[in-house]
Amino acid sequence: MTIPVHSHCLKMATRDDGTPWWTAFPEPKSQPEYIVAEEVAKLIEEEDEKGRTFLLVDVRRTDCTGGSVASSINLPAHSFFPTRKTVHELCTRAGIKNVIFYCGQSNGRGPRCAAWMKDYVEEAGGDLQSLVLTGGIKGWVKRYGGRMMDGYEEAVWER
Structure with missing residues (x-):
């Protein structure tokens, strides 16, 4: 599977030998499925009524600024591959049905x-379903502003 990468992402995500961080791991075999922001917002809003059945994973690293979608955990993409088994086990034990990944625009790290x-x-x-938030955090902020976000910093998004 080939996922397009922006050059600015390469600058901040290279290994010591100059190759991209993800070349240290196997290429994914599958294509991820996507979920739109409105569906994620509905999950967040219904969480209190139905209990938690999803996990939001923000895979940004050095660009993890300006806030995150409410209740997300941060597992930077470069360290995710070795932790897949643990994430799977924890989600299974907790009754999580959907793991929803996102990065800046969900066109590189999140889908990977x-x-x-x-x-x-x-x-x-x-x-367990593995999904990608369409548009990433930038799409979320464009749609919802600071609603349903933790640590929202408006000034970051005005740039």
Whole structure:
């Protein structure tokens, strides 16, 4: 699977030998599925009524500024691959049905991590769904501003 990468992402995400960070790991075999912001917002809003059935994973690293979608955890993409098994086990034990990944625009790191997770679930078995938030955090902020965000910093998004 080939995922397009922006040159500015390469500058901040290269290994010591100059190759991109993800070349240290296998290429994903699967294509991730996407979920739109409105569906994620509905999950967040219904969480209190139905209980938690999803996990939001922000895979940004040095660009993790300006806030994150409410209740997200931050697992930087460069460290995600080795933790797939643990994430899968924790989600299974907690009754999580959907793991939703995002990065800046969800066109590189988010889809790559979601595909790695999907590959792992297919190998290990189970019904955990691995999804990508369409548009990433930038799409979320464009749609919702600071609503349903933790640590929202308006000045960051005005740039």
